[in-house]
Amino acid sequence: MTTTDVVTQRAIDVLKANDRGGYTIPTDGLYPYQWNWDSAISALGIAEFDLERAWQEIETLMSGQWASGMVPQILFHNPATGYFPGPETWRCDGPVPSSGISQPPVAVTAARLIWEKNPAQGRDRLNALVPKLRAWIDWYMAWRLDDQGAIFTVHPWESGRDNAPDWDKAMARIDTSGVESYTRQDTKHVNSAHRPTQKDYDLYVWLLQIGRSAQWDDAEIARINPFRVSDPLMTFITLRAVRDFLHISNELGHDTTSLNQYIETLEQGVQTLWNPDISAFDSRDTSSGEFSGSISCGSYLCWYAGVDHPGMRAQLQNALAVSKYPIASYNLNGEAFDPHRYWRGPTWPCMNLLIGLGLAERNVPEEPELRARIRELLATQGFSEYFNPIDGDPAGGKSFSWTAATWLYWARHDT
Template sequence: MNQQTNPDREARNILIANDRGGYTIPTEGLYPYQWNWDSAIAALGFAEFDNDRAWTELETLFSGQWSDGMVPHILFHKSDPGYFPGPDVWGCNGPIPSSGIIQPPIAATMARRIWEKDRTVGEARVRALFPAMLAWHRWVMKWRLDDRGAVCTTHPWETGRDNAPDWDNTMARIDASDVGEYQRRDTSHVNSEDRPTKFDYDRYIKLVQIGRQSNWDQQTLLSANPFRVADPTMSFTSLRAARDLLALSAALGIEADGLEDDIARLEAGALSLWNDDLGSFDSRDAHSGEWSESVSNASYMCWFAGIDSEKMLDRLRHTLDTVPYPIPSYDPDMPKFDARRYWRGPTWAIINMMVGIGLNDMGHTKEAEQLRAKTGDLISAYGFAEYFDPTTGSPAGGNAFTWTAAVWLHWAGRN
């Protein structure tokens, strides 16, 4: 146990130490670049003590936006041979060397929250960012929706939930026998038992190779990519972002035609991810229609998207009462639960925060406060780790982690 004497100061120091001059890395060594949704959360943390730096974080993220509106999941600002796969493997042609996929589009949501902390200082910054955020939203609407309006992921890395059981069935059908030799770097930084397996990683790289062979052309990838899964993470965050963009457009008097229709379509798509037999929001293979049969922490992000569910609330109450350090990234009662392996069981503060924000927004204040307090207790007792064992609280993955520090400053550490 790593009880901290002054977690507020330590959290600020982590953000400052991971600052690389306009963007923040998730943690030293393991993740040496700017990650998309990590960066949006980092901005939220900076806003608690340096509003200008918060806006700079988002502006740097959007400096890597492609001409078609896509915002990559990694921006390779500086070369670092210690990371794989780097820009030479991705082979992208954006304004900054980058990956060819996205991550959950939470930047607009975080921009709104930062602006609402200080509207006077932030108005010019959010106005300048708005067209870029809207362009990314429209890219998602054009290229990522299935026929029911749910938002799809085209690579497990896009969701941020890399090795979640949600993808197992789809990944098992991918032939990665010709992926070739490569050298992973992640397992040289952290315990390999906490990371995705080689079976998973072969398929991650195979999907990158398919994207590169398609020159990252989205029209080609609609048919060439065997991995296309409608996912709660992408669907709920995209719906929330659309709602926040609409709120910003109204507050700032900026035209944003079509957002109301987009919200209706995204809401219908998100609701289509309800698996009645499972009694939970679930992922669905967009090619085959097959359910993942997976209750994940993303299943609880419905409230973040503005979708209420009494059945999910009952599940959450049970989880809060029975799991020492909720919310596990995969239901402990399900057969593939692994308390320490990345997204197959561990608790992640970032998801807890988004679930908690959603609960509070929708009036479930008791559950929101329970989750916030439990997350705060976890971080204050075990430190600013990447993620945590939900049964023991023990830290796993990277240390001195940016988004865990940001979550503490913005949400978990508040009484």
């Protein structure tokens, strides 16, 4: 067997070990439930060796959709220990015990990509999913669209980038003195120096309490929640999702009403996230209008959304020049850079997968180089949650599903 074959088998083994019968957990212990965008990316990897099981992954995720159209961040299908906050803290009333917030709609794009591997076989599966995917897109446009056309988040966990520097300014203005007593579980599984701080967690739990006090009603949350940050990652992934859903609807003969308008709105919203002071797409506080000043991995998802920008081409070239294992979650020259702490500097292979897909589709010449670097990283360091972008040191959870999926779907292929 070649080295590629060996690493590929290890990746398959990770996904099979994390399979819980219809859904895949990110990793044992640290994340013992089904996470929304983790699951979508895992499905892409699973599709490389079991197409039927990949469809099941998306279907199980959509089984937790609320009547509002929202698809939760976490689905607590079965009891598990060692995780906080669990369903008893969220107190949600969906079809499956869940959290009360969503996550970036990668699953819409995953459904298209999985379907395109065998359109005839997947046609009925995708047709059944179309109404649910449409309802989720409509929910985003109804409840997470700011007045300039960008997508905002009401909780750092909803963005998927929990402790990113993008949220620091907005968080600093929020009084969390009323946060309830709680016990973290994450630091029992991994090094606390690699995780969000206690101050960060207080903010997360405080925002959870606010949502719970509103009984997770979207209109009430919009009225009382003090955290609203428009995010390039959320906006780019939603724009890509709408483009893919429009394609699906055209191909399968479904209603396309409003979809072109959604795309036009989001394309305009994207431009409001360009921060000329840092020459990059940046997060913006919807209350103050202030940019975060953060060049993040989310900034590079423009190509994934079908948006090219010469300024981001320059940023991409710089990212490849300054670290051995780009693209990092946060700019290495940024004031808040930390090569080990979660979304404040480490390289996440799953994000490079999405960035790389966009680069390949837009024929950006740096894509093969980016893929080769991530290929080397995973082949030599394994499938950890994230890595030091400078020396490749693994950090976070081990045997991570979406890292294994990144190898299978993208990184293993020769450049």
